[in-house]
Amino acid sequence: xxxxxxxxxxxxxxxxxxxxxxxxxxxxxxxxxxxxxxxxxxxxxxxxxxxxxxxxxxxxxxxxxxxxxxxxxxxxxxxxxxxxxxxxxxxxxxxxxxxxxxxxxxxxxxxxxxxxxxxxxxxxxxxxxxxxxxxxxxxxxxxxxxxxxxxxxxxxxxxxxxxxxxxxxxxxxxxxxxxxxxxxxxxxxxxxxxxxxxxxxxxxxxxxxxxxxxxxxxxxxxxxxxxxxxxxxxxxxxxxxxxxxxxxxxxx
Amino acid sequence: xxxxxxxxxxxxxxxxxxxxxxxxxxxxxxxxxxxxxxxxxxxxxxxxxxxxxxxxxxxxxxxxxxxxxxxxxxxxxxxxxxxxxxxxxxxxxxxxxxxxxxxxxxxxxxxxxxxxxxxxxxxxxxxxxxxxxxxxxxxxxxxxxxxxxxxxxxxxxxxxxxxxxxxxxxxxxxxxxxxxxxxxxxxxxxxxxxxxxxxxxxxxxxxxxxxxxxxxxxxxxxxxxxxxxxxxxxxxxxxxxxxxxxxxxxxx
DNA sequence: CGCTTATTTGAGAGAAGTCAAGTACGGTGG
DNA sequence: CCACCGTACTTGACTTCTCTCAAATAAGCG
Numbered sequence: 001x002x003x004x005x006x007x008x009x010x011x012x013x014x015x016x017x018x019x020x021x022x023x024x025x026x027x028x029x030x031x032x033x034x035x036x037x038x039x040x041x042x043x044x045x046x047x048x049x050x051x052x053x054x055x056x057x058x059x060x061x062x063x064x065x066x067x068x069x070x071x072x073x074x075x076x077x078x079x080x081x082x083x084x085x086x087x088x089x090x091x092x093x094x095x096x097x098x099x100x101x102x103x104x105x106x107x108x109x110x111x112x113x114x115x116x117x118x119x120x121x122x123x124x125x126x127x128x129x130x131x132x133x134x135x136x137x138x139x140x141x142x143x144x145x146x147x148x149x150x151x152x153x154x155x156x157x158x159x160x161x162x163x164x165x166x167x168x169x170x171x172x173x174x175x176x177x178x179x180x181x182x183x184x185x186x187x188x189x190x191x192x193x194x195x196x197x198x199x200x201x202x203x204x205x206x207x208x209x210x211x212x213x214x215x216x217x218x219x220x221x222x223x224x225x226x227x228x229x230x231x232x233x234x235x236x237x238x239x240x241x242x243x244x245x246x247x248x249x250x251x252x
Numbered sequence: 253x254x255x256x257x258x259x260x261x262x263x264x265x266x267x268x269x270x271x272x273x274x275x276x277x278x279x280x281x282x283x284x285x286x287x288x289x290x291x292x293x294x295x296x297x298x299x300x301x302x303x304x305x306x307x308x309x310x311x312x313x314x315x316x317x318x319x320x321x322x323x324x325x326x327x328x329x330x331x332x333x334x335x336x337x338x339x340x341x342x343x344x345x346x347x348x349x350x351x352x353x354x355x356x357x358x359x360x361x362x363x364x365x366x367x368x369x370x371x372x373x374x375x376x377x378x379x380x381x382x383x384x385x386x387x388x389x390x391x392x393x394x395x396x397x398x399x400x401x402x403x404x405x406x407x408x409x410x411x412x413x414x415x416x417x418x419x420x421x422x423x424x425x426x427x428x429x430x431x432x433x434x435x436x437x438x439x440x441x442x443x444x445x446x447x448x449x450x451x452x453x454x455x456x457x458x459x460x461x462x463x464x465x466x467x468x469x470x471x472x473x474x475x476x477x478x479x480x481x482x483x484x485x486x487x488x489x490x491x492x493x494x495x496x497x498x499x500x501x502x503x504x
Numbered sequence: 505c506g507c508t509t510a511t512t513t514g515a516g517a518g519a520a521g522t523c524a525a526g527t528a529c530g531g532t533g534g
Numbered sequence: 535c536c537a538c539c540g541t542a543c544t545t546g547a548c549t550t551c552t553c554t555c556a557a558a559t560a561a562g563c564g
Contacts, residue, residue, distance in 0.1 A: 086415045088503040094415040108407040115411060138393070148400050151407060155360040158410035159367060163338045163346040165417035166462025170552070202511060210418025212553055217512055234511065234561080251340040422520065454543060467520055469544050486529080486543060 056127040064117040080123030095208040175249035308379040316369040332375030347460040427501035
């Protein structure tokens, strides 16, 4: 579960949380270009970053990078939803994460990408040459620290997801997922409270939770029958009882 | 799966692989104290590190740090085996990783530890105050880069483990685990080739693979019956047909 | 509007879990 | 050194949750 627990931020690294960015007005390109980085950089530094980045936009269902490709680029999602996945020889797939505006990918690999990144919706990203961006870490240590901190957060989420995949029931998995997506929907904004917008297909949800499409669908139906959620459409869910869902997601 | 694929190392970060450490003879305290760090540091820098580190040794089954504790320390395992785990409210447990000499833990968290670390065998670690070690990243950027690179490798392993937990059968999971442990055993040294020394209990293996003890035990028996492995004892396994095991671990 | 694809629903099968019992191992004390 | 005890591991019988296969319904798109 990519659960980002709320609460005070007290990292020993000097970084600032995304929602604490306080120079949006002064830095227009920031919010447009480098969503996740602007928080720790001033306008001049963002411009420095703009020099080595280039837009990379793709339509829904297109591949941004493939498992095994030379890992030349680091990506920053600006708009849309991306899925990262790994496959077994016979085609079984595991989605290791969904990415939303502000998220990065392309760092956690050595010479080749260890996962495939695909656009779930039309996406806008900016892309840096890894070689160049890691050089920039020298000039802008706060940038390096911010990226390190994000990697660390991602590792924590990965551990949460391992607990989900290894030990939770189908029902608990789906509850966790709904809580997670409601949180993401809230962050992205533009939806009523307790709304979870699910841009991905049921198959994606299944491959994220280590289930089959049918099981996911059945669990959705069951939660709706119990009035814990309301399915406005397959991709728009209202959490009618977030507290219960939260509890069930943790096996209480 | 904490699979560290062999192959050339071409990270954009200027770090050196563990097995490329070439000043072991010149730096005695290095191999003794800071297993994973000495590779990128010279003797003087290692001494600098020694100043802020202190020994922290524990017997088998003791807790090194607990989920929810203030995350004050970063640990470097020098000797022995450690398990990291997370628990659900009702006691279901997921082991997110086993740690061996050279491994770190305690960084991937904000103010509190997000997992429990316990000694499987008697362990020797050295412990740094996170506050102090992150300060050191300023003075010794190559140290920061090395730690960042290790975090990145760990994130990749976490993704491999998600694929295992979400999509592999019990048999495939155990094959993956045996390949992984044979690799670790080789790295640690002192055992014949194709030997996998398993310091952890069957319950630990089960909680690592998202299975029950009984299922793990049955799969061990089945692999032995098929002459793919030989169980010298519950904790010492010979891989009789590593190629087949490897193939099966990837679902071929 | 018709076609394709996505989602839901149903029935049956199977892999892994649960519960229970037996066996082997390892440490401790006589 | 061996016997004993507790724990760890293995094995068996049975249950169950999730998967598989199949079909119906709904949604999206040209």
